[in-house]
Amino acid sequence: MTMLELKDIHTYYGNIHALKGISLRVEPGEVVTLLGSNGAGKTTILRSIQGLLRPRQGTIRFENKALEILPAQAIVRLGISQSPEGRLIFPRMTVKENLEMGAFSRRDTLGIKTDTERALTLFPRLRERINQKGGTLSGGEQQMLAIARALMARPRLLLLDEPSMGLAPMLVTQIFSIIQDINNQGTTILLVEQNARMALTVAHRGYVLQTGQIVLTGTAKDLQSNEIVRKAYLGET
Amino acid sequence: MAQAIKSRNILGAIAALTVLLFGGWSGAVIGWLLGTGAAFIACQGKKITSAKTGIRLGVNAGLGLGIWILIASLVQGFLLLPTTGQSALGIIQVLTLGGAGLVVATLSGWLMGAAQGLGPRRQRITVAFLAVILITFPLIDQLADTNWTATVIQILIFALLALGLNIVVGYAGLLDLGYAAFFAIGAYTTGFLSSPQINLEWNFWLVIWIAAAVAAVAGVILGAPTLRLRGDYLAIVTLGFGEIVPVVFRNLTQIQIYEPISKIFASLLGQPKLAICLVGCDRPFNLTGGEAGINPIGRPALPLIGTFQSGKYLPWYYLVLLLVVLSVLMISRLRGSRLGRAWAAIREDELAASAMGINLVQTKLMAFAMGAFFAGFAGAFYGAYISAIFPSVFDFSVSVIVLCMVILGGLGNITGVLLGCVIIMAADRLYLPQLAQVLKSMLNTSVLPNVANPALRDFLATSVDPLQMRLFLFGLTLVVMMIVRPEGLVPNAERQAELQSPDEESLAEVRSL
Ligand SMILES: Nc1ncnc2c1ncn2[C@@H]1O[C@H](COP(=O)(O)OP(=O)(O)OP(=O)(O)O)[C@@H](O)[C@H]1O
Ligand SMILES: [Mg+2]
Numbered sequence: 001m002t003m004l005e006l007k008d009i010h011t012y013y014g015n016i017h018a019l020k021g022i023s024l025r026v027e028p029g030e031v032v033t034l035l036g037s038n039g040a041g042k043t044t045i046l047r048s049i050q051g052l053l054r055p056r057q058g059t060i061r062f063e064n065k066a067l068e069i070l071p072a073q074a075i076v077r078l079g080i081s082q083s084p085e086g087r088l089i090f091p092r093m094t095v096k097e098n099l100e101m102g103a104f105s106r107r108d109t110l111g112i113k114t115d116t117e118r119a120l121t122l123f124p125r126l127r128e129r130i131n132q133k134g135g136t137l138s139g140g141e142q143q144m145l146a147i148a149r150a151l152m153a154r155p156r157l158l159l160l161d162e163p164s165m166g167l168a169p170m171l172v173t174q175i176f177s178i179i180q181d182i183n184n185q186g187t188t189i190l191l192v193e194q195n196a197r198m199a200l201t202v203a204h205r206g207y208v209l210q211t212g213q214i215v216l217t218g219t220a221k222d223l224q225s226n227e228i229v230r231k232a233y234l235g236e237t
Numbered sequence: 238m239a240q241a242i243k244s245r246n247i248l249g250a251i252a253a254l255t256v257l258l259f260g261g262w263s264g265a266v267i268g269w270l271l272g273t274g275a276a277f278i279a280c281q282g283k284k285i286t287s288a289k290t291g292i293r294l295g296v297n298a299g300l301g302l303g304i305w306i307l308i309a310s311l312v313q314g315f316l317l318l319p320t321t322g323q324s325a326l327g328i329i330q331v332l333t334l335g336g337a338g339l340v341v342a343t344l345s346g347w348l349m350g351a352a353q354g355l356g357p358r359r360q361r362i363t364v365a366f367l368a369v370i371l372i373t374f375p376l377i378d379q380l381a382d383t384n385w386t387a388t389v390i391q392i393l394i395f396a397l398l399a400l401g402l403n404i405v406v407g408y409a410g411l412l413d414l415g416y417a418a419f420f421a422i423g424a425y426t427t428g429f430l431s432s433p434q435i436n437l438e439w440n441f442w443l444v445i446w447i448a449a450a451v452a453a454v455a456g457v458i459l460g461a462p463t464l465r466l467r468g469d470y471l472a473i474v475t476l477g478f479g480e481i482v483p484v485v486f487r488n489l490t491q492i493q494i495y496e497p498i499s500k501i502f503a504s505l506l507g508q509p510k511l512a513i514c515l516v517g518c519d520r521p522f523n524l525t526g527g528e529a530g531i532n533p534i535g536r537p538a539l540p541l542i543g544t545f546q547s548g549k550y551l552p553w554y555y556l557v558l559l560l561v562v563l564s565v566l567m568i569s570r571l572r573g574s575r576l577g578r579a580w581a582a583i584r585e586d587e588l589a590a591s592a593m594g595i596n597l598v599q600t601k602l603m604a605f606a607m608g609a610f611f612a613g614f615a616g617a618f619y620g621a622y623i624s625a626i627f628p629s630v631f632d633f634s635v636s637v638i639v640l641c642m643v644i645l646g647g648l649g650n651i652t653g654v655l656l657g658c659v660i661i662m663a664a665d666r667l668y669l670p671q672l673a674q675v676l677k678s679m680l681n682t683s684v685l686p687n688v689a690n691p692a693l694r695d696f697l698a699t700s701v702d703p704l705q706m707r708l709f710l711f712g713l714t715l716v717v718m719m720i721v722r723p724e725g726l727v728p729n730a731e732r733q734a735e736l737q738s739p740d741e742e743s744l745a746e747v748r749s750l
Binding site for chain 1: 575578579581582585586588589590591592593594595596
């Protein structure tokens with residue numbers, strides 16, 4: 001059964017037609033990546049899935065439930081969480097409190113505890129800084145916190161918006177290997193990335209987006225060898 | 238250390254000012270209150286291993302304060318009184334009053350210091366001290382003949398308002414400039430339900446809960462249209478509501494309601510008599526009494542005490558004290574609750590909060606409702622206490638003053654907010670009027686007779702009046718405060734961290750753009 005399926009989604013910001021008929025799907029267990037240049041509409045897709053924006057047209061189904069009519073808080077409870085673009089951690093809360101906020105939609109105290117432990121094992125740096133204010137973490141640590149916080153909702157589908165943005169190459173490699181780990185532990189991932197090279201190494205499939213439309217799709221291998229992708233996103237000539 | 242000395246001098250100056258303005262036994266009363274406070278502050282942040290160290294610190298603080306009081310008593314008794322047209326006191330009398338202040342301040346410091354030395358139970362004992370002070374205050378006040386209880390009741394009414402507004406502004410981060418509207422709604426609900434105005438005389442103990450509930454519902458209704466607004470825009474809309482509500486109450490004096498369908502037919506047929514009248518048929522119905530307000534309003538009654546009387550402050554004092562304590566308990570539980578965490582999250586970042594699965598609409602509406610609930614409490618008590626309400630009581634300045642209390646004390650911190658309330662209200666309702674009075678009599682007896690120029694004399698007589706400078710002093714305090722200590726008197730830890738690292742905050746701002 002397909003996990004997530006978008007059909008002909010149109011999303012607007014006022015008069016700006018940001019998504020012009022997006023259709024895509026994500027199968028259980030996959031890592032699917034969305035590639036595209038700035039302003040192509042990648043963030044808009046994630047926000048539409050999570051109910052933070054309402055598409056004007058089209059349907060979104062998650063495990064056969066219609067998402068486009070549900071409020072954001074119900075969608076989180078269904079098992080979709082997001083590490084948003086720009087991280088958006090709570091700067092005046094500690095690392096611990098940020099993680100607790102990530103589990104806001106849950107009430108199983110015991111499960112929250114094991115998931116906190118799991119998140120801190122994935123990101124040992126956060127364990128060292130458990131009582132530090134989120135706003136005083138370094139950029140990379142904030143990115144880790146944003147991903148860990150998203151995991152605290154125990155999602156079945158994890159949405160990651162540019163997790164490598166602004167990180168040093170070392171850290172980028174590390175973050176992608178953690179993403180791989182999260183996927184290996186059974187979480188399906190929809191990954192938005194500027195760093196196409198890295199994204200295509202962890203992803204199974206990918207979609208290429210241009211000004212609100214999908215122009216190319218295929219397995220990661222196909223995309224890696226595709227002429228357009230090589231030129232536009234992998235920086236080859 | 239420098240901090241301790243600074244706060245000690247400030248407390249000393251306040252005590253001295255009190256003695257200078259009020260005279261009499263006020264030195265002993267203020268010595269009791271501030272001596273306890275000074276000892277508490279002196280022991281803050283120190284490692285106190287035994288009662289002995291605590292006592293040393295406490296007595297030190299109390300004695301320092303007592304010396305201020307003694308000196309002020311001497312100045313007041315010998316120098317100040319004659320210049321205001323009263324006769325100077327005898328040496329024995331002055332020494333008794335000043336000495337009492339000194340002794341009481343030192344003893345209070347001793348007690349508080351000893352209590353602080355008790356180690357792990359420190360916090361509970363501090364609360365117990367506060368409780369004893371609050372419970373015995375009106376009795377001591379009567380004994381010392383200082384007559385402060387009436388003002389303290391007003392302070393406590395505003396404490397309810399400040400606590401409620403702190404939920405909206407401090408916890409949820411929604412700037413509300415029209416908070417007085419809910420105070421008005423609570424008071425008018427009480428007015429409607431327990432006065433001859435519409436012939437309902439319900440029991441106060443029931444009405445106060447209804448008033449709070451009605452205010453909470455009003456909070457939801459007024460909050461709903463503002464949900465999509467942030468920051469400045471929200472402030473302007475709430476400001477508008479704050480203005481509209483008293484105007485509505487002022488004008489609901491000529492009510493006539495017709496059954497709508499018959500009214501339409503009647504006007505179509507040109508036969509006004511056909512309209513079926515429902516309310517106010519013989520004579521338009523006066524709901525709110527307009528500018529004159531609603532008067533009288535029923536008072537609470539208790540088995541042993543009987544109906545509360547207007548001049549007898551004791552029952553009123555204990556009632557409003559009870560309300561404040563109840564509110565503090567409820568609000569401090571709220572903060573740590575699920576709802577409290579949701580408020581903190583939307584205050585920091587709405588988009589992220591929403592991505593965490595927080596229901597923005599519900600969370601914001603709950604903030605407005607809970608905030609308004611406590612204003613409803615305050616309004617109900619106020620209406621019964623004054624036994625009358627007028628629309629002019631609930632104007633914009635009330636909203637502003639309450640907001641100032643919250644900001645001055647420290648957004649989001651209950652202790653800070655209460656402290657801010659006490660400082661602003663005491664300055665505004667106690668010290669300033671007394672200062673005006675003392676200055677006036679000083680002017681009349683010692684200055685004016687010696688001024689030859691009649692123009693200058695008139696100018697002095699009319700312009701030296703601190704009450705006229707009330708708003709100026711108010712603004713000045715805020716400006717100074719924002720420069721010296723922008724995080725408030727007792728900041729909450731989060732806000733302090735944020736203000737101390739300004740680049741962090743601007744970064745966060747850039748990110749959210
Ligand atoms: N809040 C907004 N109001 C108006 N237009 C917006 C808003 N947010 C995004 N847009 C527009 O919608 C389009 C898609 O934006 P989106 O943020 O989805 O791009 P993106 O693919 O995530 O780009 P990037 O890689 O730079 O993050 C852009 O043209 C952008 O200008
Ligand atoms: Mg984006």
